[in-house]
Amino acid sequence: MLTAKLHAPPAVELVNVTKRFGSFVANQDVSLRLAPGTYHALLGENGAGKSTLVKCIMGYHRADQGDIIVGSASRNITSPHDANHLGIGMVYQHFTVVPAMTVAENFLLGRSDLPGILDWREEHRKLSAFLKTAPFRVDLKARIANLAAGEKQKVEILKQLYLGSKVLILDETTSVLTPQEADEVLGMLRKMVDKKELSILLITHKFREVTGYCDEITVLRKGRVAGGGRVADLSVSDMATLMMGEQRLGKTTEKEERVPGEVLLEIKGLRADRDNGVEAVCGVDLTVRSGEIVGIAGISGNGQRELVEVLGGQRVAKAGEILLRGERFGGTRPEMFRHQINVLPEEPLHNACAAKMTVAENIALRSFERRPLSIGGWLLSYREIRTRAADAVTRYKVKTPSLDSAMGTLSGGNVQRAVLARELGAGTTRILVAANPCFGLDFAAVDFIHSQIIDARNHGVAVLLICEDIDELLSLSDRVLVMTAGRLVYEAPISKVSVKELGEKMAGH
Numbered sequence: 144m145l146t147a148k149l150h151a152p153p154a155v156e157l158v159n160v161t162k163r164f165g166s167f168v169a170n171q172d173v174s175l176r177l178a179p180g181t182y183h184a185l186l187g188e189n190g191a192g193k194s195t196l197v198k199c200i201m202g203y204h205r206a207d208q209g210d211i212i213v214g215s216a217s218r219n220i221t222s223p224h225d226a227n228h229l230g231i232g233m234v235y236q237h238f239t240v241v242p243a244m245t246v247a248e249n250f251l252l253g254r255s256d257l258p259g260i261l262d263w264r265e266e267h268r269k270l271s272a273f274l275k276t277a278p279f280r281v282d283l284k285a286r287i288a289n290l291a292a293g294e295k296q297k298v299e300i301l302k303q304l305y306l307g308s309k310v311l312i313l314d315e316t317t318s319v320l321t322p323q324e325a326d327e328v329l330g331m332l333r334k335m336v337d338k339k340e341l342s343i344l345l346i347t348h349k350f351r352e353v354t355g356y357c358d359e360i361t362v363l364r365k366g367r368v369a370g371g372g373r374v375a376d377l378s379v380s381d382m383a384t385l386m387m388g389e390q391r392l393g394k395t396t397e398k399e400e401r402v403p404g405e406v407l408l409e410i411k412g413l414r415a416d417r418d419n420g421v422e423a424v425c426g427v428d429l430t431v432r433s434g435e436i437v438g439i440a441g442i443s444g445n446g447q448r449e450l451v452e453v454l455g456g457q458r459v460a461k462a463g464e465i466l467l468r469g470e471r472f473g474g475t476r477p478e479m480f481r482h483q484i485n486v487l488p489e490e491p492l493h494n495a496c497a498a499k500m501t502v503a504e505n506i507a508l509r510s511f512e513r514r515p516l517s518i519g520g521w522l523l524s525y526r527e528i529r530t531r532a533a534d535a536v537t538r539y540k541v542k543t544p545s546l547d548s549a550m551g552t553l554s555g556g557n558v559q560r561a562v563l564a565r566e567l568g569a570g571t572t573r574i575l576v577a578a579n580p581c582f583g584l585d586f587a588a589v590d591f592i593h594s595q596i597i598d599a600r601n602h603g604v605a606v607l608l609i610c611e612d613i614d615e616l617l618s619l620s621d622r623v624l625v626m627t628a629g630r631l632v633y634e635a636p637i638s639k640v641s642v643k644e645l646g647e648k649m650a651g652h
């Protein structure tokens with residue numbers, strides 16, 4: 144069946160799907176029906192098996208048992224290409240479009256029926272005609288590298304629609320979007336679902352998106368279906384209970400009244416370039432004191448990543464200086480250790496982990512050359528490394544088959560937990576720099592991490608929080624700044640923050 148011939152979404156039904164990785168069962172007897180023209184949410188805590196299940200539908204994984212029925216027949220889907228032919232397409236959390244190419248080139252790149260010689264004018268005409276019917280506008284000539292995150296995600300979705308997908312799987316697609324962008328994208332898709340042009344399987348950790356846009360839910364717990372039903376019949380607390388079982392959530396820590404203490408982190412006139420030599424941090428001055436959380440709001444791509452990299456010793460500043468407890472910081476490991484500064488960068492799997500190394504080794508990365516993890520700086524104590532890692536994994540509830548599993552095989556949220564366990568867990572931090580610490584975490588983990596950060600602040604840690612989620616930023620920060628085009632353009636104590644002004648500054652007004 145060719146996608147071009149599909150006018151309406153086919154029904155997709157999973158019947159008793161089981162997927163194992165070695166002896167670990169990631170999905171057990173999962174059955175789920177995505178009725179044509181419905182918006183269906185797939186929920187579950189980190190590591191519940193959501194991504195694995197949809198990867199079985201897309202042919203990235205082969206289910207060990209069970210059937211995948213598309214339309215009226217059971218299908219043998221062995222690659223994403225097969226899935227596309229059945230009208231099923233997927234959009235991920237991270238971008239798959241090619242940055243150096245234009246929007247139009249990216250659309251064509253995805254096609255399997257591309258002729259050897261392209262009639263560009265004709266293709267452009269067809270693309271423009273498609274875009275007239277598309278739910279959102281994009282500039283076909285724009286280069287992907289120049290688009291903001293929200294625009295890129297729209298291109299990803301449009302690409303799937305252009306390729307003829309009638310069933311769209313969104314795996315935490317909205318996590319890189321601002322709430323406004325997520326509303327725009329999900330709302331537009333909702334209209335197509337209402338017209339029965341599309342079915343959607345949405346993986347998200349945000350209940351707001353479920354209650355706002357979805358018709359039905361299926362909840363996975365530990366790889367099995369824990370329940371589901373119509374959104375209209377379920378409360379958020381019902382959904383949360385289905386996700387977590389009856390286990391009780393820990394109490395969230397409250398911010399204690401306290402006056403910030405001495406300045407632990409000071410940044411003066413800092414300038415740094417992007418990889419392409421264009422200036423990303425254009426003269427930043429800020430201070431963070433002991434016992435306060437300073438939040439930097441801003442749309443991603445405005446220099447936050449580079450600022451965090453300089454603080455983590457991963458990028459060299461070209462001007463200005465950083466002082467840790469009054470001492471000039473050169474970005475070396477011994478200095479970071481001495482000043483007890485811990486940095487959690489964006490996309491930890493790429494920027495803060497070695498994907499092929501084990502969970503235990505990754506948790507030891509910060510301190511493996513020191514006692515007690517090593518003796519004399521060269522002899523590693525594997526027993527000590529494993530004991531530490533086991534403790535971190537238990538406290539941060541990292542779901543991993545074992546301490547020896549490769550970090551890259553953990554679910555997205557569990558990578559984030561493992562890195563947080565390493566950066567926050569030792570309890571010796573004095574300065575913490577965290578970029579989007581709750582990215583991809585389930586709601587219980589978000590509560591836990593917020594409590595850890597507040598607890599650190601209550602104990603005198605200086606926290607610099609870089610965060611795209613305004614609600615999160617406002618709930619944690621004592622002082623709020625906005626970073627736009629490499630500069631800090633707004634500053635206010637939390638009691639004086641005007642959300643309207645914050646939004647305007649973020650948009651560059």
Ligand SMILES: Nc1ncnc2c1ncn2[C@@H]1O[C@H](COP(=O)(O)OP(=O)(O)OP(=O)(O)O)[C@@H](O)[C@H]1O
Pocket residue numbers: 164167169187188189190191192193194195196542543544552553554555556557583585
């Ligand atoms: N390639 C793999 N090899 C071994 N184990 C894997 C592999 N992929 C996933 N797993 C394991 O399967 C389990 C489910 O992972 P999955 O990515 O499906 O979770 P998820 O529900 O998408 O979680 P998250 O919300 O964190 O994204 C995890 O415990 C993970 O470690």
Ligand SMILES: [Mg+2]
Pocket residue numbers: 193194195554555556
């Ligand atoms: Mg996942």
